[in-house]
Amino acid sequence: MTLVEKILATHSNMKKVKPGQFISVPVDMLLANDITAPIAIKEFSRLGVEKVFNPEKIVIIPDHFTPNKDIASAEQAKTVRQFARLQGVNYFEVGEMGIEHVLLPEKGLVLPGDVVIGADSHTCTYGALGAFATGMGSTDIAVAMATGNIWMKVPSTIKFIYHGILPQWVTGKDLILYTISDIGVDGALYSAMEFVGPAIDSLSMDGRFTMANMAIEAGAKVGIFFADGNTIDYIKSRAMRPYTIYQPDKDAEYIRTVEYDVSTLEPQVAFPHSPENTRPISKVGDIKIDQVLIGSCTNGRLEDLQIAARVLKGKKVHKDVRCIIIPGSQKVYMDALKEGLIEVFIEAGSVVSTPTCGPCLGGHMGILASGEKCISTTNRNFIGRMGSAESEVYLSNPAISAASAVAGNIISPKEIINNR
Amino acid sequence: MIKGKVHKYGDNVDTDAIIPARYLNVSEVAELALHCMEGLDSNFVKKVNPGDIMLAEKNFGCGSSREHAPLAIKASGISCIIAKSFARIFFRNAINIGLPILECTEAVDNVRSGQTIAVELSSGKIMNMDSGKEFTAQAYPQFMYEIIAEGGLIEYTKKRLER
Numbered sequence: 169m170t171l172v173e174k175i176l177a178t179h180s181n182m183k184k185v186k187p188g189q190f191i192s193v194p195v196d197m198l199l200a201n202d203i204t205a206p207i208a209i210k211e212f213s214r215l216g217v218e219k220v221f222n223p224e225k226i227v228i229i230p231d232h233f234t235p236n237k238d239i240a241s242a243e244q245a246k247t248v249r250q251f252a253r254l255q256g257v258n259y260f261e262v263g264e265m266g267i268e269h270v271l272l273p274e275k276g277l278v279l280p281g282d283v284v285i286g287a288d289s290h291t292c293t294y295g296a297l298g299a300f301a302t303g304m305g306s307t308d309i310a311v312a313m314a315t316g317n318i319w320m321k322v323p324s325t326i327k328f329i330y331h332g333i334l335p336q337w338v339t340g341k342d343l344i345l346y347t348i349s350d351i352g353v354d355g356a357l358y359s360a361m362e363f364v365g366p367a368i369d370s371l372s373m374d375g376r377f378t379m380a381n382m383a384i385e386a387g388a389k390v391g392i393f394f395a396d397g398n399t400i401d402y403i404k405s406r407a408m409r410p411y412t413i414y415q416p417d418k419d420a421e422y423i424r425t426v427e428y429d430v431s432t433l434e435p436q437v438a439f440p441h442s443p444e445n446t447r448p449i450s451k452v453g454d455i456k457i458d459q460v461l462i463g464s465c466t467n468g469r470l471e472d473l474q475i476a477a478r479v480l481k482g483k484k485v486h487k488d489v490r491c492i493i494i495p496g497s498q499k500v501y502m503d504a505l506k507e508g509l510i511e512v513f514i515e516a517g518s519v520v521s522t523p524t525c526g527p528c529l530g531g532h533m534g535i536l537a538s539g540e541k542c543i544s545t546t547n548r549n550f551i552g553r554m555g556s557a558e559s560e561v562y563l564s565n566p567a568i569s570a571a572s573a574v575a576g577n578i579i580s581p582k583e584i585i586n587n588r
Numbered sequence: 589m590i591k592g593k594v595h596k597y598g599d600n601v602d603t604d605a606i607i608p609a610r611y612l613n614v615s616e617v618a619e620l621a622l623h624c625m626e627g628l629d630s631n632f633v634k635k636v637n638p639g640d641i642m643l644a645e646k647n648f649g650c651g652s653s654r655e656h657a658p659l660a661i662k663a664s665g666i667s668c669i670i671a672k673s674f675a676r677i678f679f680r681n682a683i684n685i686g687l688p689i690l691e692c693t694e695a696v697d698n699v700r701s702g703q704t705i706a707v708e709l710s711s712g713k714i715m716n717m718d719s720g721k722e723f724t725a726q727a728y729p730q731f732m733y734e735i736i737a738e739g740g741l742i743e744y745t746k747k748r749l750e751r
């Protein structure tokens with residue numbers, strides 16, 4: 169069995185599971201946020217069940233439209249807060265919160281070998297820890313809140329092997345953008361993506377979170393990594409309950425194996441309006457931008473801010489550009505502050521915001537007007553994703569986004585930094 | 589038997605196109621329906637009639653997990669969606685809220701916007717009333733038909749919890 173088959177078989181108390189099989193799985197952690205929880209709560213109340221199955225295994229995070237941007241979102245957040253208090257589930261108020269997919273791993277709420285479902289498509293982020301984590305809708309979450317179980321189809325697994333050493337300024341973001349451009353936005357539909365190889369072994373946890381985060385952008389159910397020394401280092405101070413590290417069998421069956429040599433890979437930029445519409449930075453051409461966004465559950469972690477600061481240090485944001493930087497959690501914010509990164513950003517002329525999804529989904533804190541272009545470290549550049557349907561979003565890693573903020577057009581950091 | 593006029597769309601229709609995030613500060617379905625497909629086809633709301641059927645190429649509903657997307661489509665009056673393939677979260681969400689969806693490549697290739705089709709869910713039979721051509725959609729596991737027949741996952745689960 170593959171890694172995901174192993175996790176699912178053990179959880180559902182079966183010797184073996186096969187791709188395509190329908191199973192009922194007990195979940196270790198359940199997630200919802202301020203826009204998906206209201207529907208889940210409504211549906212939960214229709215079930216006629218009073219208490220959730222286990223409050224410790226449920227976490228609700230207000231992160232999308234918070235701090236609340238208008239009265240309607242304040243009302244939604246109120247509903248969610250009241251439900252969380254009444255049921256006694258895990259809940260992180262503004263002040264201790266972060267973007268859900270940055271916060272959950274950071275708080276040790278998701279661990280290797282877990283089955284995690286969340287009413288948010290980027291729940292797949294926790295695959296970086298070796299967990300089976302997948303996004304679902306509010307009704308699925310409502311039923312699982314009552315029963316602790318979820319039905320699912322066992323996915324087949326596609327194995328991705330990355331050979332070689334990553335060149336300078338090439339990150340996990342570039343690996344996943346390149347992969348999506350190669351296989352397409354439905355290239356892993358209904359499947360699990362398993363990421364392995366020498367380039368993955370040396371990839372940081374933050375880089376792995378970025379890659380797992382975007383598995384959904386290839387249609388995948390899960391994007392998973394093996395828990396290794398890096399993983400253990402990350403979780404050892406965070407885990408407050410036991411966890412299991414699974415290994416695939418030697419004779420595990422993959423539906424497909426894809427191999428890349430990344431030694432000559434360039435930073436990638438996804439053009440509007442699809443994450444698969446990717447070009448290497450050398451082929452981007454002259455694209456003037458109005459806004460830069462560095463943050464989100466894809467690239468809002470400490471390493472991402474460190475990279476951005478390396479590029480922005482001693483530089484000024486171009487006078488025609490708004491550069492918005494959003495740490496992914498209060499902890500990331502505080503660490504960045506202590507390291508002096510926030511000072512670098514503000515001196516360069518960026519704005520730094522409290523953690524929020526905000527502009528990533530066109531919510532608040534940096535909405536685009538018609539005709540405007542933004543380069544962003546987020547995960548989606550669909551039509552109208554960040555505001556006007558006539559605006560354009562380009563996706564990149566934090567180094568490219570930061571360099572573009574300085575230049576005013578999309579550019580490689582190599583062009584503005586004397587080879588540091 | 590469902591019968592309705594067809595509204596056809598292309599590949600990779602994403603959930604931001606179906607219901608932009610700026611409307612997600614509410615969850616009343618009637619309100620969501622007012623903005624259905626706004627990101628892709630701002631005339632959709634004006635031209636859709638109760639019972640109409642939506643057709644699309646592959647990977648329909650990709651992107652976010654927002655259940656607001658199938659809810660908006662259902663509340664706009666659409667009775668069924670037929671596509672070559674669906675993004676997996678959208679697929680679950682549609683079944684869970686009792687919105688019938690079918691996967692059928694031939695039907696999508698042989699039906700145009702504005703034509704009228706009839707769909708028999710139990711057998712997966714799809715008939716183009718204008719051309720007379722017939723197609724058969726992929727069958728689902730029995731429990732999914734039961735979920736749709738009960739009106740959604742909540743009703744289905746409620747019955748099973750009561751037992």
Ligand code: SF4
Nearest residue numbers: 267464465525528529
């Ligand atoms: S940061 Fe963006 S992609 Fe991530 S959870 Fe928030 S809205 Fe979704």
